[in-house]
Amino acid sequence: MSEVRFDERGLVPVVVQQWDTGEVLMMAWMDAEALARTRASGRATYWSRSRGEYWIKGATSGHAQHVREVRIDCDGDTLLLLVDQVGAACHTGSRTCFVPLNSDDVDSDDVE
Amino acid sequence: MSEVRFDERGLVPVVVQQWDTGEVLMMAWMDAEALARTRASGRATYWSRSRGEYWIKGATSGHAQHVREVRIDCDGDTLLLLVDQVGAACHTGSRTCFVPLNSDDVDSDDVE
Numbered sequence: 001m002s003e004v005r006f007d008e009r010g011l012v013p014v015v016v017q018q019w020d021t022g023e024v025l026m027m028a029w030m031d032a033e034a035l036a037r038t039r040a041s042g043r044a045t046y047w048s049r050s051r052g053e054y055w056i057k058g059a060t061s062g063h064a065q066h067v068r069e070v071r072i073d074c075d076g077d078t079l080l081l082l083v084d085q086v087g088a089a090c091h092t093g094s095r096t097c098f099v100p101l102n103s104d105d106v107d108s109d110d111v112e
Numbered sequence: 113m114s115e116v117r118f119d120e121r122g123l124v125p126v127v128v129q130q131w132d133t134g135e136v137l138m139m140a141w142m143d144a145e146a147l148a149r150t151r152a153s154g155r156a157t158y159w160s161r162s163r164g165e166y167w168i169k170g171a172t173s174g175h176a177q178h179v180r181e182v183r184i185d186c187d188g189d190t191l192l193l194l195v196d197q198v199g200a201a202c203h204t205g206s207r208t209c210f211v212p213l214n215s216d217d218v219d220s221d222d223v224e
Binding site: 003004013015017021022023024026027069070071072073074075078079080090091092094097098099100101102 | 115116125127129133134135136138139181182183184185186187190191192202203204206209210211212213214
């Protein structure tokens with residue numbers, strides 16, 4: 001029995017946050033088995049939509065995410081993973097995947 | 113011209129974080145116009161998937177989100193909004209929508 005509401009693909013978005021600094025590192029996706037594997041192993045495990053397979057974060061890079069806590073939002077369709085991130089969360093080598101969005105990237109002419 | 117990669121519904125997930133404490137408050141969705149309105153007004157504006165309409169956070173509750181910065185992740189399909197949240201982010205009256213996920217909520221028998 002689960003209170004997690006997976007979407008029509010059987011997936012739920014997972015926000016990943018460094019547990020002590022509060023830095024938001026990345027967002028990824030889990031299905032029910034990825035979540036179960038994550039909780040059983042304590043190592044963040046996701047479902048890759050592009051590759052169609054499970055991936056244990058850091059399995060090849062060494063940049064593992066040790067899970068401290070799993071949280072869920074009020075309507076059950078988003079998870080928040082508090083982790084201890086080894087090294088870089090981003091495949092670019094950056095600690096976090098997030099960078100400032102350039103203001104030129106959106107056409108504000110669309111605003112009425 | 114936009115580097116934001118909206119999904120097949122024209123939406124992008126938005127992680128919302130209190131800018132100074134780092135607390136993750138909620139997750140919501142934007143289309144291109146919601147993003148443009150957010151940036152033009154400085155007030156977080158989302159697309160409601162259930163109601164099929166734009167909603168300005170706090171328009172009725174007073175619990176507005178004043179946007180300090182918009183970030184984007186490395187593959188362009190997730191936004192991170194740094195906001196100054198007035199009052200409660202969650203409709204339940206809690207500051208954040210996230211609560212601990214009870215370990216009974218997932219059937220760990222699924223793990224091999």
